[in-house]
Amino acid sequence: MSDAEPGLRERKRRATRLAIQQAALRIAIEEGLAAVTVDEISRRADVSPRTFFNYFPNKEGAILGDDPTLPDDDTLADFVAGGPTGELLADLGALLVHSTRELIEERGLIEERQQVLRAAPELFSRRMESMKEFQGAIEGAIVARFAAAAGEAPDEPVDAAGTTPDRRRRARLASLVALAVLRHAWWEWSDADSDTHLVDELERSFADLDALVSRSLV
Template sequence: MSDAEPGLRERKRRATRLAIQQAALRIAIEDGLQAVTVDEISRRADVSPRTFFNYFPNKEGALLGDDPTLPDDDARAAFVAGGPKGDLLADLGTLLVNATRELVEERGLIAERQQVLRAAPELFSRRMESMKEFQAEVERAVGERIAGQLPDPVALRRHARLAALVALAALRHAWWEWSDAAGDTHLVDELERSFAELDALVSRSLV
């Protein structure tokens, strides 16, 4: 695993967040979306409504789960400045690893969430919109990094969008591999592996 094992408090926080998501999805599957309320989610997850709101702003948030977002800190600044390795795609991989460290997921939730989203077009649309926002975040970060190399704004936009789409494709690949894998693998590790494989493809060193 790439990062250190979380402490007891962090494990409890993740377990509570996971329990809330599990409860919300199972209510939706078993009883329909109209049965999903904050009170019922809280009851099934064995938390108070106040605790629920410490984790999610509303019931839709619990159903949709967490979307990645770029870290607005030293990791993003290092990327924009040209680091940490000096290779755009490899550095994007590092940035996305930082973005996904806080994602709390359980393989068993993936199929349940997909089932709920297929039955709820409005939730599916919200998920797609949030992913578009994340893509725009990645594009902005890439654009800031390469702006000095591409003074033409059209070329800058095209290059930034292409790099973002390639990076997000690698993220999806890692997600699929992780969700399909047996054993105690971690999303961060799969993401690192996917970007290493992408680098091999790009450099034509794949055998």
């Protein structure tokens, strides 16, 4: 795995978060969405309702689970400044690897969540909206990186002659490519028989992308 194994406290936190999600999904599958309540989730997960709210704002959050978010620390600042390598796609890969470290890695949740979301279009729409927000955050970080490289404000308009690059358009393209790589890694990880980690699959997927764009395919 790409990072040190988490400590005991962190493992307990992740185990509790996983138990809450498992309980929410299994109630929805076995008894329907109407039966999913914070009290019932807490009972099945063997936690108090107060503990539940330390992890999720509501029952829908427990059903939908975790979406990746950009780090709010020096990692993001380093990316905007052009790090860690100076290569945009490689650095996007490093940024997303950092973002996915907090995600719960449990293959069994994937099939159960998909089953629930197929029967609940409103929750599926919320899931898609949260991923759209994540894409927008990535796009914004890339715009800021382009601007920093040019010594300009992030949203400076294209000049009349059109000589200033349309950084927003390029940033959107790059962010969508990054999300496609994340999706590819998720598929590969969920289909794998071996005890791989999502972070490792994401690193492999970005390496595969680099191989595809850096040489001719025959």
